[in-house]
Amino acid sequence: MKPFREALQERVLILDGAMGTMLQERGLQPGQSPEELNLTMPEVVASVHSDYIEAGADIIITNTFGGTRFKLAHYGLEDRLAEINTRAVEIARTAAGSRAYVGGSIGPTGQFVEPLGEVPFDQMRAAFREQAEALVAAGADLISLETFLDIKECRAAVIAIREVSATIPVIAMLTFDDNGRSVLGTPPEAAAITLAAAGADIVGSNCGLGVDGIYDILCRMRRVTALPLISQANAGLPQLVGDRTVFPGTPDEMVAYHDRMIKIGVRIIGGCCGTTPAHIRAMKEALASRQRVWLPGDQASGATLLSSRSGWATIGGGTATAIIGERINPTGKKLYSQELQEGKVAYIRREALEQVQAGAAVLDVNVGAPGIDEPSAMQRAVFCASGAVSVPLVLDSSSPAALEAGLKAADGKVLINSVSGEAKSLKRVLPLAKKYGAAIIGLALDKKGIPDTAEGRVAIARRIRNAARRIGIPDHDIIIDCLTLTVSAEQKRAAETLRAIRMVKQKLGLSTVLGVSNISFGLPQRPLISSTFFAMAMEAGLDAAIINPKDKPMMDAWRSAMVLLNRDQQAAAYIEAYRDQQAVAARPAVLSEQQDTILERLSQAIISGDSDGIVSLVELALAEGYAPLEISNEGFLPGLEEVGRRFDRNIFFLPQVMQSAATMQAGFTRLKVEMHGEKFKSRGKILMATVEGDIHDIGKNIVCTLLENHGFEVFDIGKNVSATTIIAKAKEYAVDAVGLSALMTTTMSEMDNVLKRLRSSGITTFTMVGGAVVTQEYADRIGADLYAKDAMEAVAKIKCLLNVSD
Secondary structure, rough: OOHHHHHHHHOOOEEOOOHHHHHHHOOOOOOOHHHHHHOHHHHHHHHHHHHHHHHHOOOOOOOOOOHHHHHHHOOOOOHHHHHHHHHHHHHHHHHHOOOOOEEEOOOOOOOEEEEOEEEEEHHHHHHHHHHHHHHHOOOOOOEEEEOOHHHHHHHHHHHHEEEEEEEEEEEEEEOOOOOOOOOOOHHHHHHHHHHHHHHHOOEEOOOOOHHHHHHHHHHHHHOOOOEEEEEEOOOOOOOEEEEEEEEOOHHHHOOOOHHHHHHEEEEEEEEEOOOOOHHHHHHHHHHHHOOOOOOOOOOOOOOEEEEEOEEEEEEOOOOOOOEEEEEOOOOOOOHHHHHHHHHOOOOHHHHHHHHHHHHHOOOOOOOOOOOOOHHHOOOOOOOOOOHHHOOOOEEOOOOOHHHHHHHOOOOOOOEEEEOOOOOOHHHHHHHHHHHHHEEEEEEEEEOOOOOOOOOHHHHHHHHHHHHHHHHHHHHHHHHEEEEOOOOOOHHHHHHHHHHHHHHHHHHHOOEEEHHHHHHHHOOOHHHHHHHHHHHHHHHHHHOEEEEEEOOOHHHHHHHHHHOOOOOOHHHHHHHHHHHOHHHHHOOOOOOHHHHHHHHHHHHHHHOOOOOOOOOHHHHHHHHHOOOOHHHHHHHHHHHHHHHHHHHHHHHHHHHHHHHHHHHHHHHHHHHHHHHHOOOOOOOOOOOEEEEOOOOOOOOHHHHHHHHHHHHOOOOOOOOOEOHHHHHHHHHHOOOOEEEEEOOOOOOOOHHHHHHHHHOOOOOOOOOEEEEOOOOHHHHHHHHHOOOOHHHHHHHHHHHHOOOOOO
16 A cells, blocks of 8 residues: 555545444444453454445544543543554454555543643643554554544644654544534634644544535635645434434435535545445545545745634734734733732733733733743643633743743644744754744844844844754744844844845745834833834834734824735725724723722623632622622622623633633632521522433533532532433432433433433423534424533523523
8 A cells, every 4th residue: 555645645535434333233332432342342343344444445443532541441441541552453454454544543531621621731641642652553554533622632632642653644633513613612723723733634524513514614724724634524413213313414415525525625535423334435436536636735825823722813924914912021010020929810811801802913921020930820821811812822931841831731823932043042942832833933133142234134034944944843833033122222223123024024935023112112202113113114024013902003003004005905904993083093992990890890700700800809899798699699690691692602612601600610619608508599400410321521511510600509410320310319309400411322312211211200300401412303302391502502591491580
């Protein structure tokens, strides 16, 4: 067989279909580990591989989707991890022979990385590395990361694989909802940017959607990546037929998008839930007359692409000059320096929100105050800023340890500020950027200082570029800072900086950035000098500026220049900012503590997720004479309701919802001290469980947290819970509603069983169902009182069902 990457260029490869449903049909018992069959029933696993190869699959995926230590521990199999993963590759290799490539499957752990969850980044990375080591050592041809919901977890997996092997091909796929985002709010563009930077060779999507939905996702990925794409769609949406879950998508429907898929650079087409050898055979036959050679291209625009969990930004490539907010920096800021000493993040959260509202597309984060633990402070700052806003981050530090802490804490692809032309700096910073998939700002200086001439600065920029190339960092991930010097002291150098910008772009083809405000230091009316120089720099081709976006003259200069330089098409951004004014910039609507009541400030703290500040606000409210119930009902709950509204409008996503919930919980903890043993009046009693045979509980846990924050008394009895236990606990706690969760198609039918047994036991409580594979149609079919597609909808519907008013 040809090397995998060579085959990928020559033809579209067919990847196999569903493994779990095929194993269930051949003897896998409910609640049993599919991976255990590699040891106990290898012939069954081999038969599935053989059927897909006979149908025409070019790639077969090992039976190791749940092969991490986290997942195997549910079955007491964690100590057999190496044996299970090794045997899986051996079974697949024997079945494949020389007819198919063997892909080692790695799925999510079922845990969230901190701060959204409790697993540290290094522990998550170690778990994936352990599985990858076994798969690579056993001889897998490639690794396939499948069905990830959390971009941070998937990023950790790619980084871990690259620690094991720099060369093995890596496929990385996220699962998206029909709203075009992952369950944690990541858009396809941000996913592709993040995973490509981390080291994935092929990106795409599997599960969650049918072929039409996957196609739309991949079109959006193609906007930001030149990598080959993969489509692994479900065979339609699941339906209940009798007591079986079926996927109605026919083989013909699965191949209807082939021409369009090939046109956008999809090089691997496979199937996920519900696909069978019949689907794979139809795909293979349909591709026979559609093959075309494809060569990977370069990132077309040459722009630097950055990402966060829920957003992305472009620097360079002819786009508008990017505004990088500079305010999260302790220099000259006593309040921020004090908070850094105390381990607080209120200043960071406030400045992040205000700078983005004022127009920042990216935020610079600097925690370099004297006498602090800078790595820990950087981690807290990145967690806070990432939770508060959706723009990408710049990690600003001269400490490699602090940079690495920030790189681990980040959700997406960040920009490192900075590396210089000095050999020591290049050696310390560039490997971090490569390992964690970051872009870099290169300072045009070295141990001799800043060159007097533009030519000297360009020479250092070239040195940085060449060093970055040697380690594998592409040119589009290098941004050169030609350095702004104080014009009051060195007047001639301002013109050299502008000339250096032009030369870097013309001679090296790299993007440029400046910290503009330095130019006017020591002069009266600084805004006049700074804004004028800023306009001149933009005319010279400046791609990004590190400034205070709340500085009106600077933003006026920026908006005007973008129109005049034809980087604001139809002057759309300019008109939006000034439509209601005459030559006056729109000021950010910054919340004023003076004009808000304490209850309004409590609501705002919930909305912004200010877990540090909520307790002091509760203290103030109590001091003003408010009763605990007033604080809860008129302060906390209105804020949480606004969070729900923003979630519904895709302004907030699950991480922000969870941060708000944690903030509310911190406030509740303080209020309970004042209750002297009393309890808040419950809005209702809810029993929550993941049904028998299903070990997934992330979604259920989120629903439990939000129900508790909305005043419900929740009895969470865990995962893989039998119908008998659910019935017994429903009676014991005398609950008002029972909530059931299932993630797998193989366990959906257990919901029907539980509901039937509840009714036959005489329990007339309300019932609700949810989970990744559950639909409204399924809920109606089994007689559930309500279905919720996500946690926020579950809260809203249960309140309506139980006739609970806010």
